[in-house]
Amino acid sequence: MGRCLSRRLLLSSRPRSLPGAWMNTVVREGASLVIGLIGTALLAIGLNQIIDIGSCVSGGSYVVANPCPEGSDSLFWLTFAGAILWIAGMLMSMRIFEPGAGQVLWVVGFAGGGAAMLIKAFTQSSLPPDAKLGTTITGATFLPMGLILGIVGIVQLVRRRRAPAPPKKRATGGTxxxxxxxxxxxxxxxxxxxxxxxxxxxxxxxxxxxxxxxxxxxxxxxxxxxxxxxxxxxxxxxxxxxxxxxxx
Known part of the structure; x- marks a missing residue:
């Protein structure tokens, strides 16, 4: 009785169509990867321009040392839209803490973004001092956040490759x-x-x-x-x- 119940439970946990379930997973992961990478690109473009500008102030009756250039508002909205698409891509995948598109987007966003910020901070001499400090701190924070999860994903993939294969069956159908x-x-x-x-x-x-x-x-x-x-x-x-x- 217990064995019959276990078999029914296993059957109920299986997708009704394995090829169909696999295809749905591929489509979802692919769509999340495309959306997330588009968001990452927009986020990188916006942040790169904002870092170049540094601290600035616009409006008011006072004279400011560093007024914001025209188009600063559009850079803010571009960065905001990129962040939303990046997060949406990860949530669509639902695989941030296991191998999948969400984990790839996390690593690309944090590790890639952190490395790019550090490179920019140490190689671009024209960067304003306040922007250089903020970029260095943010990059140094983002880089390990992405690398740690990337290492975890690699370990998970290695373990899965070493996982035992399902039991083989004889031609007669018995285990x-x-x-x-x-x-x-x-x-x-x-x-x-x-x-x-x-x-x-x-x-x-x-x-x-x-x-x-x-x-x-x-x-x-x-x-x-x-x-x-x-x-x-x-x-x-x-x-x-x-x-x-x-x-x-």
């Missing part, structure tokens, strides 16, 4: 019989890639004494992990489906 040592190694791989918590690992370890079947919890979770690694399931969908399997 291939694996010896206990092979199953234990696969369970350790699930744990090392973050697919299982320590408590879940201990519970599933007790299941290894039983012969493997298509509906046992270990097999089902391996299949779910493979779908997450392939991008068919998001991390949230994987965790929800895994919880239902564990409770079943």
């Amino acid at each position: 291939q019989r694996a010896d206990p040592w092979t199953r234990l190694k696969a369970l350790n791989d699930l744990r090392s890639t973050g697919a299982l918590t320590r408590a879940e690992y201990d519970v599933l370890k007790t299941d290894l004494d039983s012969p493997p079947t298509d509906g046992d919890r270990f097999t089902l979770i391996r299949q779910l992990a493979a779908k997450r690694n392939a991008g068919v399931l998001s991390t949230e969908q994987f965790e929800a489906a895994k919880g239902r399997v564990m409770r079943g």
Whole structure:
């Protein structure tokens, strides 16, 4: 009964059409990347011009040392629109803290923008002193924010490549019989890639004494992990489906 329930839970967590779900993911990630990169470009153009201007004041009856040049208002709105598109691209992807378009946009925006600001601050001698100080501080803050998440993304990709493959099946349709040592190694791989918590690992370890079947919890979770690694399931969908399997 428990195995049948687990199989139904797994089936309910799968998209109705895997090719269709994969295509939807590709379209969403591609659109978010295009929108985010357009926003990044607009943001870079606007900020570059604003930094060149430095501190300025417009309007009023007083004489100011550095009046704002014409078109400063349009630069503000250009920068604002770029920031909105950049953020919208990341939110559309919904994959900021796992490999995806959102994570790429985060790294490009913060690491790329921070590096560009530092280069501009240290190489452009005509930069006003106040603008140089602000650019240096902002660049030094943005650069590690982008690099840290970029390193996390690379580690996640490496772990996913090392993740265990889904169990193979014989031509007759039955699950291939694996010896206990092979199953234990696969369970350790699930744990090392973050697919299982320590408590879940201990519970599933007790299941290894039983012969493997298509509906046992270990097999089902391996299949779910493979779908997450392939991008068919998001991390949230994987965790929800895994919880239902564990409770079943």
